[in-house]
Amino acid sequence: MKLCQMVQQVLTKRPVLAPDSPQQRWTKPHLLLLSGIVSITVLVLISRSLYSAFVERGLALEQQGKLDEAIATYQNALRVNPTDAFTHYNLGVVLEKQETLDGAIAAYQNAIQLDDRYTFAYSNIGFALEKQGKPDAAIMAYQKAIAFNPSYAFTYTCIGDLLSKQQKLDAAIVVYRQAIQVDPKHALAYNHLGLALRKQGKLEEAIDIHRQVIQLDPHYTAAYASLGNLFTLQGKLEEAIGAYRAAVRLNPKSALFHYNLGVVLERQGEQKAAWSAYQQAIVLNPTNTAFKTTFNVLQKPVK
DSSP states (O other), X not given: OOHHHHHHHHHHTOOOOOTTOGGGGOOHHHHHHHHHHHHHHHHHHHHHHHHHHHHHHHHHHHHTTOHHHHXXXXXHHHHHOTTOXXXXXXXXXXXXXXXXXXXXXXXXXXXXXXXXXXXXXXXXXXXXXXXXXXXXXXXXXXXXXXXXXXXOHHHHHHHHHHHHHTTOHHHHHHHHHHHHHHOTTOHHHHHHHHHHHHHTTOHHHHHHHHHHHHHHOTTOHHHHHHHHHHHHHTTOHHHHHHHHHHHHHHOTTOHHHHHHHHHHHHHTTOHHHHHHHHHHHHHHOTTOHHHHHHHHHSOOOOO
């Protein structure tokens, strides 16, 4: 039923006044005004209901992975209520999932124009700009997010990662430490700080940082793998083997972890265990030529 039909239906159901009713003294302009007020009220209620239905439907479609339908539904919601920052933001999220990055950025910017405190919209603009290969613009977006919400440690880490990719390691380390200061339990910032310190050749300091990661999260697989790499660089093979084995236990489907474990075991003279680790790496990633070459060079040990 169209909106005008629904309004007409409501208006036609007004009660008929008795001849002696004092309400009959109302003039025609009064009645027209009353009808207009009722009409506007009904339209507002219907509009709100329709908008809510579109938003709820859009969220459900997004969760179901039906992104095209979700986009169309959010766009319908915005036709009903174009001033809602939340829906512009949700539209941006779905467009970003579809890699429609320019559209996503525009949707996030619309959300910000309607509510400039929309911190996550700034962060998501940063994510999209990263994907577009625009690191400096992404950093600026993240900095705006921090300006509105300086307590969100992950945003600092995002800036640090971009600086690290640009080989601006000193600046990256400063930002990672800021993230840790904001949230002392933010394991991701610790881990990426350790990686940056390793790039600077500060191996002992990096080892200490990765150990702190494991204290915060004993299941942080990448920290064990990083420790394995650091111990290998230092020639501490027993420690490296222990770290790689911990990484393999946590993620037995990582071909790289098995391979790295094999390399250290081979250096340690444990040929049988190394051969087994290489073999498992090839099973998990049969197209990797480096794995196959190393495996073929190492003769199968005698049982």
